[in-house]
Structures are given as C-alpha cells and as structure tokens.
Amino acid sequence: MSLIVQFTPFSSTVHPSFWHALTQFKLDVLKLDAPSVPIRASYSAGKTVVDRETGKEVGLGCHLLLGEDAFDLDAKPAKHAVSIRGTLINFNTIEEFKSSDKTALFNTVTDKLWSTVSSGSISSSPDTQLNTFLLITFADLKKYKYYYWFAFPAFMASPLWEISEAGWGMAEDVLGGEGLEGVWEGLTALETEGGAEGAWLVKKGKNGCEVGRVDQWEEFFKDVPEQNQVVAFLDPSATHNPGWPLRNLLSHLRALHPSRPSAFNILCWRDSERPLAGKRWASRYGRISLPGAAGQAQGKRPAAVGWERNVQGKLGPKLADLAPMMDPTRLANQAVDLNLKLMRWRILPDLDLDRISSTRCLLLGAGTLGCYVARTLMGWGVRTITLVDSGRVSFSNPVRQPLFDFEDCLDGGKPKAACAAEHLRKIFPGVNARGVEMTIPMPGHPIPPSEVGKVKQTVKDLEELYDTHDAVFLLMDSRESRWLPTVLGTTKNKYVLNAALGFDTYLVMRHGAREGPAPPPEAGDHPQHARLGCYYCNDIVAPSDSLTDRTLDQMCTVTRPGLAPIAASTAVELLVSMVQHPLGIHAPPSAGKDDDDRHSVLGAVPHQLRGYLARFNSIPITGAAYERCTGCSDIAVKEYEKEGFNMVQRACDETGYLEQLTGLKDLYDESDAVMEAVEWDGDDAEGDF
Template sequence: MPIVQFAPFSSLIQPSFWHELTSLKVDVLRLSDEALPISGSYSVGRSVTDRESGKEIALGCNLSVGSESFDKGYKVTAGSVPASGTFKNYNTIEEFKAADKTALFNQEAVKIWDHILATRDTALLNHFLLITYADLKKYKYYYWFAFPAFVSKPAWEIAEEGWKDAIDEFSAEDLSSIQEQIRSHPSPLPFFLVRNDAKISPVEDYSTFFESTPPSSRTIAFIDPSANPTNPGWPLRNLLAYLRALYPETTSTVRVLCWRDTETHSSSWRSRFGVLEMGGVPSDEKVRPSAVGWEKNPQGKLGPRVADLAPMMDPTRHAIVLSVRKHRRLNYLRRLANQAVDLNLKLMRWRILPSLDLEKISTTKCLLLGAGTLGCYVARTLMGWGVRTITLADSAHVSFSNPVRQPLFEFEDCLDGGKPKAQCAAARLKKIYPGINASGHMLSIPMPGHPVPSASVAQTKAEVEKLEALIAEHDVVFLLMDSRESRWLPTVIAAAKGKIVINAALGFDTFLVMRHGPRGSSVRPNGARLGCYYCNDIVAPSDSLTDRTLDQMCTVTRPGLASIASSTAVELLASLLQHPDGLHAAAPPPNQDPSSHHQDSGGSVLGLVPHQLRGYLAQFRNLHIVGAAYDRCTGCSETVLQTYEKEGFEMMLKAFNDPKYLPTLTGLDKLYDEGEAALESVDWDEEDGDADF
C-alpha cells in the first residue's frame, strides 16, 4: 500500500510580528538571548479555484504568528487552533549562523515526547521553534522555523481505498453534528475522537470514550491545515506518534478524519477520510523516535529566510515640478545666499578679530572620512566657517535610524534600501548652499585584522589607491569613522603625505578630539613630536567589528555629544589654520592658564591650539592633554612610514592579512617580551602567613 505523505507546515508571519519583535528586542530582551515562549495558530486547509482550468489548487499548510504571539494570554480567532512554540533571538548574525541547530531542534523534540509520556496531554503536539536575528539598523529580520514531527518506523500506509471524501464514510447529518460540536466546545479542539454515533471528545479521553466502541467504529480526527486531497497536514504525524506511544495495542490500524470544514455544507464537504495501517513490525513505542521539521527556504533548501521590511517604509512619492517662475526665483535666492553666507564671518573682523584670515580657511580643502553623525556635524560646521571644498567618503547607506541624529539626511533618503551616505550628504550640502564644492565617494577603507581574500586583492588595491588620491588632493583629513582599525590606513597615508589630520572619537558621554603631530617636527614644549591616535597604544589595531551586538554596532552616545565633539574638531582646525606655524604649531603645556590664549602666549588669533581635548559630558569638563609620538607606533612611526613609502600596497596587504605584522614591524612584539622578562626578573618578597587585605 502507498506510504502516507504529509504536507509540512509553512510559516506565515504577519508584518506586525516584526514590529513587536523590534520593541521586544529594544525594550525587553536587549542583550539577552534567553529562550521565550511564543504562540501561533493555524486553521483548516484552504484552496482556490483556477479560473482557466476550474481545478482546485491547495494553498499552503500555514502556521501563523503575529504581534500578539508574545502575549501570555494569547487567544486564537474563532475556527483557529493554537500552537505553542519556543522563541530565541540572537544578538549577532554570527551567533545566529553558528547556533547549534541540531541541539536546539532535539531539545524541542524531547520536550514534546516527554510531555506526551508524562501527561498524556496533546498541548505540545503542534509545538514549534523559531530562531531569529533582527538587524534593526536595516530593518532586516533573519528567521528559521522548525516544526518537530516524529518519524514513524515502519511508515504508515494508506489502505487500498486511499483518501476519500468524508461524505463517503459519514452521513451529512453526522458531519453536521460533528461541526456543531467543534464549534460549541469550550476550547479549540486540534485533535478529537469520533464514535459511530457522531459524538466527539478530546483525544485525551481515548480510553474512556472508546471503552465500549469496536475498533471499526473508532475514528481519530484532527483539524487539518492541509487542503491537498492526498496529503494530510503535518499535525497528523505527532498525533499518530502520540497514539502509538500510549495505546500501541489498538492503534496499528487507525481510521483518520482530516477535518477541513469551517461551516455546514448542504451539498459537499471538504473533509477527507482514510484508513492507515503500520507497514511492518512496530518498533518499541516507548523509545523516542527521530524527528524532522526544519522549514525549507524559498529555494527549497534547508536554510533561514529573510524578511526585508525596508521597502514597506517607502510611502507614495510624488515628483515635484517647479515652474519657470520658481526656477528663476530659486536662482535669485542662490545669488543672495552667495552674498550673505559669509556675513557672520566677515562681521567677526569688524571689531573682534581684525586679523582673522578667512581666505586661508575658505580655500582649505577638507576630506571627511565618515559621513555619519560626526561627518554630518563636521560638514555643517565647516560650512559655517566658510570652507568651500568638502569631500565625504563612506561605505554605508542611509538607514531609518540616521536622520534624527545625522542632520544632512531626511526620511526620504532611507527609502529603497537607503541612498549612499557620502553622495547623499554632499548633495544635501549643495542644497543648503549651492556654492559649495561638495562631493561624495562610496569608499570602503581596508583595515588591519580584516584579511583580504585573494579574489578581492585587486578591488582592495583600487580602494587603497583611491584613498591615497583623495588624501593627496586635500589639505585636511578628518577621521570620523566608527572603529579603531578603520583609522589606521588614512593615518599612515596622511602622515606620509604631510597632511593635517584631525581625529574625533566618541564614547557614551566622553569624546576625544586631537590633531596628529606632523612628521619630522618638534612641536611639543620639550621639543618632542606630537603623537597620533595610535601613539598611546601598545596593541596594534585589529578586528573589533565581528560578532558585535546591536549596541556595539551602533555608536551609543548621549545625543548632544556628537555635535560637541564635531564642533570642537572644526574649531581646533580653525585655530590651527590661524596659527602662524600652521601644521607645526606647538601644543600649549597642559598646565597653561586657559585665559592665556593670545598669539603672544603661543596661540592663534582664535586661541589655544591644543594637541588633544578629552571631554567628559557627565562632568561638563574638558582636559587638555599633550602626548609625545612613540617610536614604535603602528600609525606614524618612521619605521611604518618608510616601509609604506618603500613597499606601498604590498606593505598594506601584509598589515590587513597578518595580525602579527605590525607588532613585528614596529618592535611591539619585543616590547611584550621585554615586559614579560622584567616581570620574571623581579624578586618578589613573599611573607609567610595569611595576607591581611
């Protein structure tokens, strides 16, 4: 006889579910990956009629989850059946991919089986597992459902008559009676028993309900989510396993009613009936059988799915058509802007700063590496100072979380996957002031600790060459990126090319703004060269981006901090440009009176030109710090710069691929060894007895 084929469950996720998951992740779960209970539901199978052929086409065997699935008091709609599940959300995509799927699946299968044997309850027969990773920055949700179902050995076979319409086995009156009892039952009946008198009862009542009923008059029924005429739905698998585990003596042959009706029919019934038999010698019914049930992806392979909600954020857009009169008026306003844009700067020279050199600032070409929160604020402040050439470089696209924190973006910039940040920011600068020479470049900066596959070497070389060209074309380089290692390559290139480098980095309520000391100069009070971003480190830059949680992927700061740091960075540049020594301006001693900021005190017309400013927003305090260059620095030491000038890209490639290369090149590895040797050579004085702490 033919082996019974079952229609597997397919997940059906309501869009509201992702909204609820977002709230749950941000407000409740945060960094927790604790498993939580979840609920879903399914109803009888449905089909549609093909208009051309007139044939019935079965729809999916769906189990649905929605925004209410996380509620403890989850209730299903009339005619639906509840299903319990286990939900687990991962903090990173790496954790999601690396999760032990087999162990998770088996854990749920054991839970179902143990529940059957311990309670004889059918509540977990439709149990499911859902694992997710929510990329809230891009509104992408990775998910994978599993519907554990036990494998029968030997397999179930369908009798020679096969599956037939229920009306061929039951009278219309009996089917109508069954329907009314299902409707009037105080709770949903996913599985139920049917006697020859058309009375029904929950499957848990098997022993008592069928006590005086012959096997030929016993029918096992279930709400069937499948509409396939020959393939009953997935719930039947675990129902049969349940019966074999608890009632093996009377269930080697089972009469099955696949209930697929939602209302009483006067002429036809959709429900199906069949007689199933074990295809061989039954195995030990008390031993848990193996289980299957991971959902396949749209390509028909075992793998997760992705829900991309970004397009749903795109409202209907209308083209804005300007009349000729409006165009003329716009050109007129642009001319007015050209005259008025520098008014504030020019007013400074009337009484306050007659010697302020505005041309020196306006002709300075600035390259902003990073077009995020820092980049947007830096660009706006540079415009305020009259800088006319601003170039931005970034590899990201505008996301929905950006516009409220990054003032060069609007909601419309996030749609259709988001515009490239650098180009979008440059276009917005031109919209703010058409006279600006602003451009944006999509550029990914190669980084130490991020190996370059052989197939990507050519692309990486092109990116390095583009970065070198951009730095060469500009006077000032702002390092405004999110990670430590992304600042290394431009630090090396800019130091070798003698460019001004302004670095800005954020903590939660702290910031660092610093200028890098130029090569071959003595600009400290004691004659030493000023250090760069890496001079205080004894650890080479490496991968800090992989396997990060949401709060680590985002720069989590107090909202006002970025604008404070950005403005400070631009003001530091303005002071430096106004200093008579420019790039080689000496840093004031840390203990210098802040009120002594005039040119005759070592400052510029705008005040002091510090090396480093460390701000502490919690105390509303700024500290001036002076740091010397380090001869083993991985960013600006002569060893690194000369190697770069000699080997070029080959040196860079070594730094990208080999985490030990920079420590070896600069001698940091020997420093580690010297430190270990020093510790071992110390004659520690150990006293007898217990120490008094």
C-alpha cells in the same frame, strides 16, 4: 553783503525692484518699441544723521526715489512726501542709448515743463507740477545690467538769486516753535485736501502762522506786510543750501507776478515729523532776491540745467549691475559669509577668511560626526568638502544625523556619502561637495584573494583623495579603520583631526606633523616643542579586529545625543585655529590663557581635548609622539613609503605584523623577561588571603 544762492541738485536713488519692474515692462509691453513712457517718483524732506565719532550732523543727500511702483501713476507717496511725474525712454541697444540726441530730449521735456511753470496756477494735477524728470535707459536683459541717466530740469535766473547777509538760518529762530507748529498743522490739513504738492504759502500773524495754497497768493496775502509773507516748499536737501525744487518754484513766482519786485522770504521745510522734547525744528529760513530786477519778460523760457552727474562726478550715465543679486547662487555666496565678515569688523580684524575657505576638507565617515563636521565647516565658509563612507542611510540615522531625512532611508537606503553631499549642495549650492563610496582596509580584517585588486585600487584612490585635500577628519566607528588614514596623513603631512565618542565622553585631537621646513619669517619666534603624537601613540598594542562577535549595543555607537555636535564642532574649531596660526600644521600646543605666544588669532591651539559631558567640562592634554607607534612612527611611515599596498596587505592579513615592524614585539618580550625575573613569594599562593 549778499551771497549768490547755491542749490543742491537732485541725486537719483533707484531701488533694485524698479529694474525688475522695467524688465517685465520691456518684455511684456515695450518689446521693440521705444516710446516716451510716463512714470512717477517721489522725494521727501531732507534727513540728517549724527556722526557717532564727531557728534556732528551729516546730511543724507537730496534724493529722488524711484521704486517698483514707478509705473503705477495713481500710487500715493508716503506721508509728507511729494510725488512727481517723469518720462522714461528705454532704448533697444546700447548704441542707440549712447548716440541719442540728449539735448533734444532734454529740451522737449523742459519746454513742456516751462508751460506749467509760466502758467498762473499749480495743483496736484500731473499736468500742472513745477518739477519733473527725464530718465533714459538701456536694459541688457541677458546680463542684467542697466545703463541709465537722469535729468532734473531746473530753470536758471538771470541775474542770479542772492541771499541776505543773515544767510540761511534756523526757521525756529524767526518763526518760533509755536509758529512752526502752526505750519505743521496747516500743512497736514492742506495735504489732506490735496493742495500742497511740495509748495505752499505761510503768513505770520499775532496768532501764529497760517498756511495757504500758492495759487491763492493775492487773496491769502491781502493786507499782509511783505515781511510777514513767506513762501514754503518741501526741501529734500539736507545741506546748508536749499534743494533743487526751489529753482522752479522761484521761476513760477516770477512768472506769476512779473511786475512785483523779486524778493521772497523762503521757508525750507525739512521736518518729516515733530521734533522730540529738547530737539529743535530742522527747517531753515532765509530772504532771497534778484538784484535790480523788477521782473522778467513773459513768454521767454530761461536757460535750464539738470543732467545728473555719475559716481565719478562727471556728466554721464550710471550702471546698475543686478547680476549678483538676480543669480540666487551668487547671492547666496555673498550672504552665507555675512557672519564671518562681521567678525572681522571689530572682533577679529586679522582673521584670514580666504585661508579658511580655500582649505579643502576630506571627511572619512558620513555618520553622526561627519554630518555635524560638514555643517560646521560650511558655517566657517569652507567651499570644498568630500565625504567618504561605505554605509547606507538607515531609519535610525535621520534623527541623529542632520544631513539625512526619512526619504533617504527608503528602498534599502541611499549611499551615505553621496546623500550627505547632495544635501550639502541643497543647503548651499556654492559648496563643492562630493560623496565617495569606499571601504577602507583595516588591520585584523584579512583581504580575500579575490578582493586584492579591488582593495589595492581603493588604497590608490584614497591616496589621491589625500593629495587633493588639505585637511582630513577621522570620524569612523572603529579603532582599526583609522589606521591607514593615520599612516597616510603622516606620510603626506596633512592636517589630521580625530574625533571619537564614548557614552558621555569624547576625544578631539590633531595629529602631529612630520618634521617640516623652517617656519616662515612672518611666524616670528615660537617656542620649540616635541613632535605631537597621533591617535595610536598611547597604545602598546596594534589595531586589530574589534567588529567581530559584537552585540547590538557594541555595533552601534551608543552616546548621549548632544555629544556628537559638541565633538564635531570642537574638531572644526581646532582646525580653523590651526589654519589661522602662522605655523599652521606645526603650531605648538597651547591651552592656557597666559601662553599668548603660542596662540592663533582665535586663541588656544591645543593638541588634545578630552570632554566629559557628565561633568560638563573638557581637559586639554598634550602628548608626544611615540617612536614605536603603529600609525605615525618613522618606522611605519617609511615602510609605507617603501612598500605601499604590500605593507597594507600584510597589516590586514598577518597577525602581529605591525608589532614586529615597529618594535612593539620586542617591548612585549622585554616585559615578559622582566616578569619572569621577578621572584614571587610562595606564601602568596591562591587562597591564602
């Protein structure tokens, strides 16, 4: 029983570079004209890939490729590919594109093609090819959108072609491996001579297979039995059915031999390279015929089809939107997060990238730690970064602080915060980076009467920065400069990350949160934990002036060069782990590998990490909040909420104020009383050792 032959239609593949070429052609050549423009495209043998899960071969379609060289009519196609000429019509408005008489345009191209198909010969000449295409377009150059519709004219046989009961089998089973090897060698030679152009003849003999030109039919097949006569074509299809070019080849053969019975042995050539050892040739073979047809009337053009369907499977145009690719900022916006998106494929499918990118980060300090923290935040996709600093870039900075260069040090140096933000925007224009020049008031550093108004405004501005950000990094040089930011972070219940450096040691910690609302239902059951402490919870003395009367090595943070990047990256990773935890800022401290119920999707969420570069290790530590802490205790926080700037001013101006406020003074008095009550042994006088 014979079956109707099905053909796989062409599917257009347009490289973005073609639209760039069309844009220039429109601007420089076409302007307001809309003539028919000759262009070229190409196709090659159909390809398949092996599905990793099923092990089955999957066809990659039947593609006609249009690239940036489409307007270069003399360009040569890739090896074992076929170049065909087509017609481009670019309309000036979308209305002209939609209302154009597509039937008339199609018939014009098809009539010209029929004159070639019905002629006695074909060759590599563009005027004597069996396939062509029509492309109508409208280019919206303001929005970089391109509307387009392809037509691949192909003639229909009446009655329809049928294939023998054997169907489309593997060519190797009929012609043998040696026969196909002969076809490969003959085709290579024919291509070198310029005589293949997508179709050729094959005859089977005792010595294998030989190859010849289609227009040499009579001479080539002289005295060759019909069963040994084969018509071959380069088949772009990768499905069970042959590709579109066979339709016009068959029409040409019928026109070439009108009195001959319409039956042919067809070789669908799908081998772009010799198969590897142990692999079979990909080409297919079948015998097709027209039932009861001895030929067709000469001169009469058969019906033709060929308009391409769109992505919805309907006859209609397609749209190529190049705006995301042609806008470098938007392109960068998509590309910078590639690493993060790849994480979610298999490693961390539950990673919430939107939660990270929407976290607004405030960096107090734009020095070595600040620069590295900012870069790592960008690597995690954070889009809002504000840096605060009062200093200027000095010549010692660029080698240690990666957001500065030599030019930033000239003429007294640029303001650090603004300069760092500018470099962040140069690295990635899509980041919302801002620099703020600000001197934060510090305990032990009295405020001159003339500066009270200015400092009061500074405190107000700092509060506003806290209100507009979600996470705060304390990255300053001195101990006392972290006091007010600690009080504000606890007052406003923000994520607060603290990083501090020694010579070869570092501290990274998150400050504990104030008592907050009940955890959300999706947080599940998590063990309760004591409120976590802040940077000052282990101290029994209030922060005071540590900057006066210092030598050069005391004025500069002297550390091993690799320490700051380690500490900065650790601080950012700690923030991201907290953000990914269901409880967020209230995440319980976790450090070991076994307490998974406390982990986020990224793993542990420790309270503190103390790193020792000399030993190349770090130790997680958990510390509870101290009720008399000068930075986060309820006493200090409530006093700030009540008094505001007045509390800050007293902390700066009055020695012992914070100790008196929080009860540390009582602790000192109690300690002194205990010491006075001790009965010392008089025999232990100095010198009796």
